[in-house]
Amino acid sequence: MSTWPRDETPLSPAADEERRRDIFAFLRNGGQHHVAQITAQGADWLASASACPRSTLTLWESRPGAPVVVSCGGDVFDVVNVPAIFGRRMLDRLWSEGPGSGPVAFHRGRMLLFAAPGTAQRLPSLLGWEEWGSAVPPLLCHGTGDAITVPPLSPPPAANGTGARWVVAPDTRHPWLPGPEVLLWACVRAARATSAARVRISIFPPADQDAKVYDVSRRR
Numbered sequence: 425m426s427t428w429p430r431d432e433t434p435l436s437p438a439a440d441e442e443r444r445r446d447i448f449a450f451l452r453n454g455g456q457h458h459v460a461q462i463t464a465q466g467a468d469w470l471a472s473a474s475a476c477p478r479s480t481l482t483l484w485e486s487r488p489g490a491p492v493v494v495s496c497g498g499d500v501f502d503v504v505n506v507p508a509i510f511g512r513r514m515l516d517r518l519w520s521e522g523p524g525s526g527p528v529a530f531h532r533g534r535m536l537l538f539a540a541p542g543t544a545q546r547l548p549s550l551l552g553w554e555e556w557g558s559a560v561p562p563l564l565c566h567g568t569g570d571a572i573t574v575p576p577l578s579p580p581p582a583a584n585g586t587g588a589r590w591v592v593a594p595d596t597r598h599p600w601l602p603g604p605e606v607l608l609w610a611c612v613r614a615a616r617a618t619s620a621a622r623v624r625i626s627i628f629p630p631a632d633q634d635a636k637v638y639d640v641s642r643r644r
Contacts, residue, residue, distance in 0.1 A: 430571070456608045462577050466527070466594030473500035488578040489621075491531070491588060497568025501526070502544040504607055505535045505564035511535025513614035515591070518602070524611060525531070526601040528592040532563075536574060539601055541569075546604040554608065559615035 460472075467484065471477040473495045474587050484492055496503050506514065508530065514537070518525045527538040539547075542569030553555035575588035602610075 432562075433567050435449075438449055443624070455485050458536040460590040460593035460595075462590060463595045465597045466599070467577060469500070469594050469599060471596050473498055478600075479546075483578055487531050491573050492578050493573050494584055496544070496566040496570045496572060497541065499541050501543055502539045502622055503570075503572055503599045504539050504543060504547060504565040505566060506535050506537065508533050508535055510561050510614055510618070511537065514610040515618055517610050517613040518606075518619075523602065523606060524600070525592055526588070527594040529588070531573060531575055536572060537607065538594075538599075539607060540603040541576050542568075543602075543604045543607060547607055549602055550608045551611065554612060556612045556615045559618070560611045 467481060468477070470492070471480040471484070471494075474480040476493070511528075511530075512535065515525060515528065515535070525537060529536040529538075546567035547565055551560055551563075567625070575590055579587070579589055
C-alpha cells in the first residue's frame with residue numbers, strides 16, 4: 425500500500441490548510457500541545473449520534489468542563505481507539521502524506537480517531553489480511569451500540585497539554601471522516617515506520633535505559 429486511497433468526499437481547501445497547520449503544531453510540539461476547541465456545530469454533530477440529541481446537548485451545556493459520553497455507530501461516526509504513541513504516528517502519516525483526518529481526541533493515554541460509519545466492523549478484517557497487520561498494536565473499534573468518553577467541550581486551563589484534549593476538534597455539522605481503507609493505510613505506514621526505527625536503533629550498542637532517545641531523522 426504505497427499510496428493512500430482516494431476519497432470522493434470534497435474538502436474545503438481553506439479549511440483543510442488551516443487544520444493541517446493545527447495538526448502539525450501538535451505533532452511537532454510534544455510538550456506544548458495545541459488544544460482545539462469544539463464549535464456549536466461540532467457539538468451538534470457529536471450529539472446527533474445519541475438517541476436524544478436535544479437532551480444530550482442540554483446536559484453538556486450544564487457541565488461544559490466535564491468529560492463527555494457519546495454514542496457511536498448508526499449513520500454518524502465510528503471511533504478507532506489506539507495507543508497514544510501509535511496514534512500520533514498515524515496522524516503524522518495522515519496529515520503529511522495522506523488526506524488528513526476527521527476529529528481526533530486524546531483521553532487516558534489513548535488516541536480516539538473518529539471514522540466513517542462501518543469502519544469499526546471493516547478495519548479489523550482488513551488488518552487481518554494485511555501483511556503488516558501483526559505489527560499494528562491492538563485496536564479498539566467502537567461502532568453501533570458502543571459509547572465512548574471524550575474530553576470536555578471546554579477543557580479547563582489546567583488540563584491544557586497534560587490531560588484529555590481535542591487534537592482535531594469537530595467544528596462543523598458534517599465533518600469529513602476517513603474510512604477503513606484510509607485508516608488501514610495509516611496503520612500500515614505507522615507500523616512500517618516503527619519497525620524501521622527499531623532496526624536503526626538495534627545496530628548501536630545498548631544505551632542507558634534511563635536516557636531519553638529522540639529519532640532526529642524525523643525532524644522537519
